[in-house]
Amino acid sequence: MYDIRTVTGPLSPAAVRGPALAHEHLALDLRRDADRAAVLGAAHADAVTRELAVLHEEYGLALVVELTCRGMGRDVAALARIAKDSGVPVVAATGWYYEPFHPSEVGGADVEELAGTLVREITEGIGPERVLPGVIGEVGSHGDRPSVPEVRTLTAAARAAVATGLSVATHAQLGRGGPAQLALLTAEGLPAHRICVGHQDLLDDPVVHRELAERGAYVAFDTVGKESYQSDTTRLRLLLALLEAGHADRALLSCDVSRHGYLRDEGGQGYGHLFRSFLPRLRAAGVDDDTVDLLTRRNPLRFLTGARTEEVT
Template sequence: MSVIRTVTGPLAAADVTGPVLAHEHLVADLRRDTDGEAALLPGAHAAPVTAELAALREEFGLALVVELTCRGMGRDVATLTRISRESDVAVVAATGWYYEAFHPAEVTAARDAEELAAVLVREIENGIDGTAVSPGVLGEVGTHGDVIGAAEEKTLRASARAAVRTGLSLATHCHLGHGGLAQLAVLAEEGLPAHRVSLGHQDLLDDPGVHRRLAQAGAYIAFDTVGKENYQSDATRLRLLLSLLEAGHADRVLLSCDISRHGYLTAEGGQGYGHLFRSFLPQLRAAGADDDLIDLMTRRNPVRFLTGTRTEETR
């Protein structure tokens, strides 16, 4: 039986009967000198996050959130556990390292990728920060260009090795959609099969040819910043997604909103975690997508990704 590791314990894949948000943040701290608002803090924002998830469970049947806040990003699994219990929505926690601007000192201090891989394996096997909560995915492992720098290659290889050794899948951060082909090449060198890889933020890259190449290689293509109109219009996202679907790659698509700062919450006037369901999916249906296709992209695909299942066994 395929099992997903959540912050409240193992969850049978067959028990995920509603949609999944494949790339989100429920607790995060990405504040820097140039951006003091990029945060979802436990004290200030956990309550509105919980309320949003509970409302989405009630209205749309939201079953699971893949929460990709990792080491150095303000991860807080105690708060994730509380949000999950109070909203009655399952949450998967992550481990790994974001792109270089957010690398903690441990990345620089490590001699090589192997030393960092051991850090991740210990966390996966023993729990996060002294808790009983184990990560259910590697991510969001970051690079920030078409050419991968030395520090980011070290963390990418470390994460791939940890994924190979533990059986977890791996989600990446492709900065503004760039670098997916280079990431996939490194991950393949480390022996991680493409069907256990999700390449992030591909909806920010207006290049259907790259999307097709990544999908043909077997990786998941994450259209995961839906609603972030300041980065890309949803009209462009829809065009890119339809191109990928027309090429026959519906089974490679993951969808989400990547809520990463408190200003995106509905309580503060933002589009919220539900933008995918309330706005984007209706547009996709109007373009011809039926319920089975929507279920494939929002439920069966993310469950297959998390469990490392090659064929579509989740019905």
């Protein structure tokens, strides 16, 4: 099984004995005129570090998959500092978010040029620090079908994944468009088990979730605690439906902290809401500890490494 690429070096999956957060942001900048709070910058790094250190101590948090990519204010040097200071390994990402956040480099580039950009980052590293990304994501689209530029960036992500062996995590805006994303990515030869379709807990449609899982993709319930988008009660119902349909091995969980107001220091639910609130509710609904371990540790490791079920214990 492949090692996991983290911002501080390779990590054996066997060394990850605690839970992972499968979709988070530790350093990003998505500020636009209408939304000036979508930022986690230098002023917030200490608070982020403290939260991760506490979760490592209290819940054994063993890995964070950080899905801030090109055009989202990615800062791999900050990620390396946070990982070292908190004691929690962090996976960095490459790719392009959905169209409203595409940088100018996307505009005039064809698919091959875009794929080449990703392959270079994956093989040579990001920035002067030469940090090697460990995942392609969160590559995005909005609506039921990707826009023309999003088709190019998603296709480039798939081709880079096929060329390098990395897996792909998507951003499906408000949960929509997952089946179209999966069809596009797999059409490029990327196996479905190396694809995670994002934000499905924002889509109240268990049929779509089962369809994605049956085709072999991971289904991300990754905005846990974002009650302004969807209640955790609905998330719990949707996740239980997926588990009851026999797809516990296809779900990933996280909180997608994406603005400083979500931090505990600022009164938000923080990165630990999954452990403090949602998992206790999941257990109270009858889900056993082995399934919780599958959802929070084994599934993320399998996704990142492209492993099959029996290869991660």
